[in-house]
Amino acid sequence: MTETLPAAGGPSLPQERRVITAIPGPKSADLLARRTDACARGLGTTLPVFVEKAGGGVLVDVDGNSFIDLGAGIAVVNVGNSADHVVHGVQEQVAAFTHTCFMVTPYAGYVEVCEALNRLTPGDHAKKSALFNSGAEAVENAVKIARSYTKRDAVVVFEHGYHGRTNLTMAMTAKNMPYKNGFGPFAGEVHRMPLAYPFRWPTGPANAGPEALAAVISKIDKEIGADNVAAIVIEPIAGEGGFIVPAEGFLPGLADYARANGIVLVADEVQTGFARTGAMFACEHEGVVPDLITTAKGIAGGLPLAGVTGRAEIMDAPHVGGLGGTYGGNPVACAAALGAIRTIEEQDLVGAARAIGDRMLPALRDMAARHPVIGDVRGRGAMVAVELVQPGTLEPDPAATAAVAAFCHQEGVLVLTAGTYGNVLRFLPPLVMPAHLLDEALAVLDKAFASVPTSR
Ligand SMILES: *Cc1c(COP(=O)(O)O)cnc(C)c1O
Numbered sequence: 001m002t003e004t005l006p007a008a009g010g011p012s013l014p015q016e017r018r019v020i021t022a023i024p025g026p027k028s029a030d031l032l033a034r035r036t037d038a039c040a041r042g043l044g045t046t047l048p049v050f051v052e053k054a055g056g057g058v059l060v061d062v063d064g065n066s067f068i069d070l071g072a073g074i075a076v077v078n079v080g081n082s083a084d085h086v087v088h089g090v091q092e093q094v095a096a097f098t099h100t101c102f103m104v105t106p107y108a109g110y111v112e113v114c115e116a117l118n119r120l121t122p123g124d125h126a127k128k129s130a131l132f133n134s135g136a137e138a139v140e141n142a143v144k145i146a147r148s149y150t151k152r153d154a155v156v157v158f159e160h161g162y163h164g165r166t167n168l169t170m171a172m173t174a175k176n177m178p179y180k181n182g183f184g185p186f187a188g189e190v191h192r193m194p195l196a197y198p199f200r201w202p203t204g205p206a207n208a209g210p211e212a213l214a215a216v217i218s219k220i221d222k223e224i225g226a227d228n229v230a231a232i233v234i235e236p237i238a239g240e241g242g243f244i245v246p247a248e249g250f251l252p253g254l255a256d257y258a259r260a261n262g263i264v265l266v267a268d269e270v271q272t273g274f275a276r277t278g279a280m281f282a283c284e285h286e287g288v289v290p291d292l293i294t295t296a297k298g299i300a301g302g303l304p305l306a307g308v309t310g311r312a313e314i315m316d317a318p319h320v321g322g323l324g325g326t327y328g329g330n331p332v333a334c335a336a337a338l339g340a341i342r343t344i345e346e347q348d349l350v351g352a353a354r355a356i357g358d359r360m361l362p363a364l365r366d367m368a369a370r371h372p373v374i375g376d377v378r379g380r381g382a383m384v385a386v387e388l389v390q391p392g393t394l395e396p397d398p399a400a401t402a403a404v405a406a407f408c409h410q411e412g413v414l415v416l417t418a419g420t421y422g423n424v425l426r427f428l429p430p431l432v433m434p435a436h437l438l439d440e441a442l443a444v445l446d447k448a449f450a451s452v453p454t455s456r
Contacts (some may be wrong), residue, residue, distance in 0.1 A: 025063025035097025136164025160241030
């Protein structure tokens with residue numbers, strides 16, 4: 001059952017699931033005790049094992065356990081851990097120089113990443129980009145740029161949205177616990193609108209698109225005034241909110257409304273970007289061309305980097321010196337991004353993401369037919385989720401969700417949870433995941449669903 005990776009897929013770790021100790025094992029347990037003493041309590045832990053090596057579809061811990069990775073560091077290592085082009089690019093750059101600050105003395109890598117973003121993002125209009133350190137910072141800068149361009153204040157966001165943990169992006173994020181509770185006051189002029197959430201739309205999934213769009217337009221017109229709105233910021237698939245694919249027509253309708261009213265449409269593709277959904281960017285599935293697009297997570301194979309890309313005249317609105325930051329577009333992170341982008345293109349990871357979805361979605365729908373705790377199966381490409389409910393109802397079942405995740409973790413499969421109601425299991429495998437490991441992970445998941453009581 002062991003299979004090593006093809007040449008460009010990272011270190012040649014055996015591609016196998018292997019549980020040889022209790023989870024966590026003794027070495028992880030020791031480190032966990034030190035972590036508790038040394039690191040702030042506010043930093044959560046999904047699976048308390050300490051990683052020693054990772055590559056392809058596995059994470060190997062300090063006790064020698066090998067986990068099938070269905071998280072990819074939260075949609076970051078789309079190209080796998082330590083992908084060859086990322087490692088080589090970083091090694092060369094780190095030996096040449098590590099930092100100058102792009103605003104002090106520029107370097108080619110930054111420009112090359114911007115050129116790649118301008119080429120790869122949707123739309124054939126003239127584009128420009130700027131680079132930052134994190135997804136939250138990219139979202140903040142997209143809002144700054146949109147406000148500077150429109151000379152308006154208001155920002156429209158959506159229920160179930162997640163945009164980061166800084167002050168403005170907390171205001172833009174929907175969910176209180178754990179992201180916002182006790183951390184206010186939050187930035188003003190942020191207005192939350194209904195999202196076309198098919199599974200939970202009161203009059204049924206078929207009505208979600210048109211009814212949600214009408215509600216959003218009416219609320220903007222009545223409560224804010226379209227002329228006061230600088231930006232509509234939306235994730236093309238809501239990530240932390242539970243992998244909610246908005247009903248068909250909702251995103252194109254918002255794009256039309258934004259265009260008609262001089263509002264900058266910002267697609268937050270921090271989680272959905274870089275081949276994750278079976279397209280380079282998730283907006284492409286409905287042919288939506290955003291004015292600005294924010295990227296991070298999958299951009300650089302795990303090194304911290306983020307970008308804002310968009311229409312040249314919007315990107316050029318802020319005055320000289322109005323954008324930037326000490327580390328944004330760090331040369332080592334840029335080298336990693338160029339390596340990650342090359343890997344995505346050379347290995348057709350867009351196609352690989354589609355193949356992962358084609359394997360996972362039918363298998364999960366088959367499980368849903370046998371396990372009534374599964375209320376909904378959804379996603380695109382390698383961004384797939386199941387929503388757990390009290391059987392036959394829409395009542396969320398976060399306890400069953402936690403139990404299924406815990407079962408998988410004990411059995412050597414890393415899964416993540418999500419969702420406004422804490423009742424979504426989400427799957428984000430690295431796009432280089434070997435097929436036999438994906439099938440094995442699905443088999444473990446099936447056993448996990450069979451093992452949990454369906455209501456408390
Ligand atoms: C993760 C995420 C962010 C925040 O990115 P950080 O790098 O953690 O700051 C913003 N938007 C979306 C959609 C995300 O998934």
